[in-house]
Amino acid sequence: MPKIRVTLKTIASKLGVSVPTVSRALKDYPDISKETKTAVLKLVDELHYIPNNLALNLRKNKSNIIGVIIPEVVHFFFSSVIKGIMQTAENHGYSVLLTQSQEQLKLERKHAKLLFSSHVDGLLVCLSDETKSFDHFKIFEEFNIPLVLFDKVLDTDTISHVIINDREGAFQATEHLIHQGCSNILFLKGPKDPLNTIERFNGYKDALEKYNIPLDSSNIKSCPHITRPEAYHLVEKVIKEGQLFDAIFGVSDILSIGALGACQDNGIKVPEKVCIIGFSDSEMCEITRPQLSSVYQPGFEIGEKSTLKLIQEIQHIENDGEQKAEQIILKSSLKIRESSNRILKTFC
Amino acid sequence: MPKIRVTLKTIASKLGVSVPTVSRALKDYPDISKETKTAVLKLVDELHYIPNNLALNLRKNKSNIIGVIIPEVVHFFFSSVIKGIMQTAENHGYSVLLTQSQEQLKLERKHAKLLFSSHVDGLLVCLSDETKSFDHFKIFEEFNIPLVLFDKVLDTDTISHVIINDREGAFQATEHLIHQGCSNILFLKGPKDPLNTIERFNGYKDALEKYNIPLDSSNIKSCPHITRPEAYHLVEKVIKEGQLFDAIFGVSDILSIGALGACQDNGIKVPEKVCIIGFSDSEMCEITRPQLSSVYQPGFEIGEKSTLKLIQEIQHIENDGEQKAEQIILKSSLKIRESSNRILKTFC
DNA sequence: CTGAAAGCGCTTACAG
């Protein structure tokens, strides 16, 4: 036989007082007799009273829940972001309702609606690659529910967002390759062009320009599904066809790792003949031989900063403040490892 | 100025009918006039009415939320489990409230309480390594809120759980090493011994016994933090000290990968001199050279099956059924790759 | 110091 949940009513009737009195005793109200307070606290403890958040939320019109829509969970970068979100949310008394768009606009829409009806206090979204407008988030704006975007965003100056400086990161990576003596650099990208891929490409271009290296469009290669075998076969094909190159820059580590494998299996020494660098600095970079250089993308920090910004907006709104959108740009940084380092070789 | 949320009241007053009538019109009640129904539906559409789940939940005493406590998010295996949970939950109309214990009993406790007060309909837990009892989950049992454990469990026949056959998986891995001609097999384990590590050790022992290989306790090595550098340095030390071995079985891929690096950097050929196999079959296994053999642990399926079991229990309870605990054991399987394969070498 | 009343948004017997 399951127990009946202990409510304020249970306690009130056991004590012969009213429900509001119990409620007040629990919340350290100024006017409340010492006796009732201690009696209430004693019973609360004995009966293991746990407040019903559902009722609280309905009453206060506040759920203390943050909704999250993320394209993919099984991914080093995104899971780091989630961790940053969860830890920050928890520290501020919020819970996290997590959903996954799987890069589909349809699912993103569905989850936005669900999270709205669940009365989340705020929403954290990394847009799917299919998303080209903010239509489905309009209700959040209308009802003053804060929305903060991170990582993959669209151009906006009305919605706060946290991104990294993709262009600068890609610039540094490309410049580094050039400093290693490379000038014929393959650029491996995904299929569609979300804003951050475009920015990475711009960074690549910037660096070439700075060093007066003409941009060769045949050096731009696309891996529609962003998988390792895809990059492997693509680079292998390039090699077999005799196209020359002395470096590879992949917009994602997994692409660079596929490229590395293709070079190795076709007798091209890395970094001696070809330098390779990736993007994200996932844990896999330390596992390849040679270890893979990469542009570090601070996932945890992105989660942390977006959540802080969101909570700040939530509190601001609760105080009836006007809200202005803010763009937060985090710094990426170069992690040079063996795959692009012709000077020193380190191990482990 | 934020809009006021549209409620049944808004619609009722615009239409000059009562709130219950609107409610009934929306839910396809039998007795309801065609006219009111169409009028209501029209307004619902125009005003973009979205029901308030908070109110619904309070009323129905059901949240359609599943609580999840997982030790770590940034982890290939766990994130696969989470994906399985989320997809299955979503397909059945449930949302997921995700929390992370970080392997700490203290946090697990805290989250259990929080999830209880959030009135989750059921709870999915992978126990932290520190957890030695079910005390903090007792309230769920008392109030008939289903709990399903997965992966890391304690011995129980009152709580349903989904695990893999760790012992069998480890047995197969060890037997495979023996078939490769190995007989002096290092066993790398973590610090504490959660049930699944013990089972993996038992599988290792079983295989040695079957082939009459004496168990050498100096072959059992511990990596307290389960990190790659740890395993690297441990195995390097073993090599430098001249302890002989011809194979390594790590209870986690990351340990085996560290071990692989140590062998390679110390001139020990893999798999020629030493065969190596890991556990989990994470994506990293395909990235090392040689690629790492591993015992596949079906993460997505574990998430899927636990969620299905949980939902089944939730529905069973809603129908006042008695509940019996079930143990679901999923099969692991061997993924043989280069690191333990002396016969054929494959690439890519 | 404490109780009665009202209300958050919804649903469901009970009347009519």
Place this chain on the structure above:
DNA sequence: CTGAAAGCGCTTACAG
């Protein structure tokens, strides 16, 4: 076919 009433568990002005 529809409304008035009650209630899910809580909080907060309003009286006294």
